[in-house]
Amino acid sequence: MKINLELLKELEKSIDTVHPEKGKIPIKILGFGEISLVFEFVDDPEGLAYKRIPIFDNLMEVRRHIWAYNEYNRILIEEIGLNLPPYDTAWFKDKEGNIQFYCVQKKILTDSVGNKIIHDVTNKEVNNLIILAMREMKKVWAFNRKNKDFQVGLDGQISNFTVIDYDPNNPKVDENSKLLYLDTSTPMFRKNGVDAMDAELFLKSTPSFLRWLVKAAFLDEVLDRYYDWRLVTIDLIANFYKEQRPELIPGITKDINKFFKEEASEFNIEPITLLEVQKYYKNDKMIWVIFQRARKIDRFIKTKLFHKKYAFYLPGKIER
Numbered sequence: 001m002k003i004n005l006e007l008l009k010e011l012e013k014s015i016d017t018v019h020p021e022k023g024k025i026p027i028k029i030l031g032f033g034e035i036s037l038v039f040e041f042v043d044d045p046e047g048l049a050y051k052r053i054p055i056f057d058n059l060m061e062v063r064r065h066i067w068a069y070n071e072y073n074r075i076l077i078e079e080i081g082l083n084l085p086p087y088d089t090a091w092f093k094d095k096e097g098n099i100q101f102y103c104v105q106k107k108i109l110t111d112s113v114g115n116k117i118i119h120d121v122t123n124k125e126v127n128n129l130i131i132l133a134m135r136e137m138k139k140v141w142a143f144n145r146k147n148k149d150f151q152v153g154l155d156g157q158i159s160n161f162t163v164i165d166y167d168p169n170n171p172k173v174d175e176n177s178k179l180l181y182l183d184t185s186t187p188m189f190r191k192n193g194v195d196a197m198d199a200e201l202f203l204k205s206t207p208s209f210l211r212w213l214v215k216a217a218f219l220d221e222v223l224d225r226y227y228d229w230r231l232v233t234i235d236l237i238a239n240f241y242k243e244q245r246p247e248l249i250p251g252i253t254k255d256i257n258k259f260f261k262e263e264a265s266e267f268n269i270e271p272i273t274l275l276e277v278q279k280y281y282k283n284d285k286m287i288w289v290i291f292q293r294a295r296k297i298d299r300f301i302k303t304k305l306f307h308k309k310y311a312f313y314l315p316g317k318i319e320r
């Protein structure tokens with residue numbers, strides 16, 4: 001992969017994490033999660049997507065993360081059989097000696113990302129998309145069933161899947177559509193219960209005044225749920241509130257329960273109820289709202305009171 005490290009260095013010199021698209025080096029935001037920012041360079045002939053992850057303090061942490069990231073991608077492709085975009089990593093030390101790290105992927109057409117598609121196709125096709133995503137996930141949990149001492153986690157939200165060869169001018173998702181999985185920057189696999197990734201790295205994006213709380217209350221819970229297919233699925237369904245299509249939730253839930261019964265009966269997964277989805281959503285929403293508010297306060301303290309740099313991009317108001 002041809003990564004332009006010099007351009008990344010230029011970008012980091014002048015990046016404004018409050019208005020990243022307004023810096024000296026023109027970039028375009030492709031998407032963002034609760035923690036990271038995914039962008040491309042405007043007019044980049046290589047067509048790459050960069051995910052900026054400003055959480056590393058030393059070489060040991062970076063090396064371990066690169067190893068875990070590459071291994072996670074390899075396992076998902078070679079051992080589990082998911083489709084992933086070509087991937088790589090890039091990093092350097094900036095002038096101040098801070099480590100700047102990126103996960104890099106081939107850029108995928110923005111219109112073909114799941115949370116965009118669900119606004120552009122029929123309800124029937126949204127249901128097709130969900131079942132295709134469930135089939136991809138089944139590959140992961142079939143692997144987990146076979147390998148008791150080696151477990152792989154996945155984030156099954158619809159924004160993490162894209163439809164291969166999707167045509168925005170003729171948007172369609174049918175039984176034969178093929179999915180590609182995007183969200184591999186948090187390497188989730190465990191050998192004999194030991195995480196490949198240092199879970200505490202997650203805390204780096206948490207304001208220090210909240211860390212003890214997050215660690216005590218959420219960290220294990222948040223991480224463990226990506227290894228539990230039923231919880232990952234509840235998360236996928238509940239996310240339709242945030243994606244502004246809550247009216248689809250009853251139909252999707254019904255289809256998914258049918259899928260569990262007919263196509264994944266060997267996993268003995270209890271049917272998911274609407275009440276569970278609602279409760280989960282309220283709880284999850286609360287966690288992220290608190291988290292994002294605290295980060296804004298933290299940014300204010302660092303930048304306005306102490307005139308220091310704030311490493312993270314904070315998304316604007318997220319509709320939930």
Ligand SMILES: Nc1ncnc2c1ncn2[C@@H]1O[C@H](COP(=O)(O)OP(=O)(O)OP(=O)(O)O)[C@@H](O)[C@H]1O
Pocket residue numbers: 030031032033034035036037038049051085105106107108109110113159160182183184185186
């Ligand atoms: N290779 C890519 N090409 C185009 N767009 C992408 C690519 N990778 C990610 N995106 C966009 O960025 C969004 C967020 O990416 P991703 O799912 O990898 O991050 P995330 O893990 O959800 O973020 P966080 O961990 O901070 O919650 C995706 O939903 C998609 O819209």
Ligand SMILES: [Mg+2]
Pocket residue numbers: 033155157159160183
């Ligand atoms: Mg994601």
